[in-house]
Amino acid sequence: MPKLLAPAGSLEMARAAVDEGADIIYVGPLGFSRRPYESEMSDDAIREAAAYARAGGAELRVVLNTFPTPYDFGRFVDKAVRYAADGASGFIVTDIGLMRALRREIPDTVLHVSIGSGISNLADAAFYRDAGADVIILPYRWDVAEIESVRRASDIGLETFLFETVQTGKLCPGKCIMSSYLRFRDWLEVEGSRDFHGSANRGAKECYRVCQANWEFGAAGADPVEIKLRRDARLMLAQLPGFVAAGVTCFKLSGRERPVGMIRDLVRFYRRAIDEVVAGATDLDHHAAELAELRGRWVREKSKRVETLMDRAAAYVG
């Protein structure tokens, strides 16, 4: 039975996702999960979210998908052990050193490989299985044939984002440090100061989504064109039956930084769609109007967010 993995950028969002039928919710501790502090949670809130999930028949995963600094490695592990004791059933991680440590310290936990690992082929999947991971997130550029090929190559669990995109543009995240090359700011008190500097990849704040901004591009001396560096991903639906048949075990909804109302509606929508597919549906066209409306809301919110981030970037000195 495929699981629906939903974001919980706040306690309110955690409750909404559980209420609407998410099988698993994921939360990010302050400074450890690649998001602005507004979309991460304190340890107390994580404990409360875990209890709410458990009471509602759902599980909670903790996102520890930043790359630790060498000085901070032990702190990652200590935090994970504490979250496990507080009811977290698994972790979403990027760093293979951390993966090994968590497997050693919390043997029964579920380890998801984060999109930040930048998996690009089925040999990667086999590597992460060897390294102790239980589930990998597949690139959202992959089609059914590629999912089937990795299914044949490894028994690792397969997770996909509820996104579709075209095979172009820069790879993000996991292979990009553009943002911190251009702009960087130090910790805020609310985030808890730590003894290193760096980008969102490392837990420092924050990725300004510079790839979503307008750039001028061209050969030296030629007239430039105005472009973005990546195309936006779209919410997907039609692929669901094929992906379930190909062996996807977990569908992940992104959006910890989105409004709670939007996440509530999306969880409700995808809960219904996944249940239909599990019951045998192969055609989800009857949801087309609702999907179009949700896609529109998603894009509008994303535009607002990019503008906010670029305004913040402009405020910080290089």
Next chain:
Amino acid sequence: MFELSTDVGNLKELREGDFSAYDAIYLGDFSCPEYPNNFSSHADLLEAGLQHVHARGQKAYLRLYAVPGNDDLAWVGDVIDTALQLPFDALEVHNLGVLRMLRERSCTAPIHLGVFGNLYTHETAKVLKDFGVTRVYPNPELSLDEVRYIAEHADVEVLVPVHGKIPLVISETCFILEHSEDGAEGACGDGSCSYQCTQDHWLKRGRGDGSRADWSLKDTGRMTLSGKDLCMVEHGGRLADMGLKHFYVHNKGEAPGYAAAVGRIYRDALTRAFAGEAAPDFAPALDTLAGLAREGLCNGYYFEGAGQRYIGRN
């Protein structure tokens, strides 16, 4: 005492360039298999490249493709199979699946982890050592202190870039082709490449107030680089004092002659630093290096800040 290395994409560049300042050469362009006669994607050219480098008393490291998709694994495997029959001094991987392929083939050559391998900690380096990795290229976001910490606590060689553009992001497809008139008719990887990357391409973004760009990046098609050139020529003494020994000049995307000019400067500066000589006047060297850097110089992330800042010696 120390090793200074750089990269060369193909045999033509290797034969026509002057790389005498270097102890070792990374052969191949790990970002783009379509790059003309790229060592990383042409098994038939490996032996000639290797012989050329070894004949000059230098070490030869082979770079393997950094972001192979499922369709690439077969040809990457062929390149590996050929390379393992040759006396390369090391193979460089960026992709952990490719690292696993090397172990499956019982690779006994040293393995280097490349810049897109996402190496941030000593604990990660220890995991990679179990797979045969002997040298790591820490993510450019790390500070010099963190780089040293990894070298000391993982007992692994650490490659420290000292000059050249910083790799910031990589892609499976070509950004130049996708945004060109040719790209409208063909797709990257389908044989329609017109090698427009032989011309410099730049990404620019202005301030919100309409003044000229304060953000600039260089784009080589499948890889975006820093607009500014990382420059550590003033810090040789510090690098030597930290116990770091393996230094690298990034050459991909630069004009002919860049690696030779930069290499001469760093060979001299590092030799003096490792001999314990007092720091000389760096102004002439900085003038030359600044003249080679269209968008100026920076210190990357070594001194804890945004990568495009130049801190300088004082």
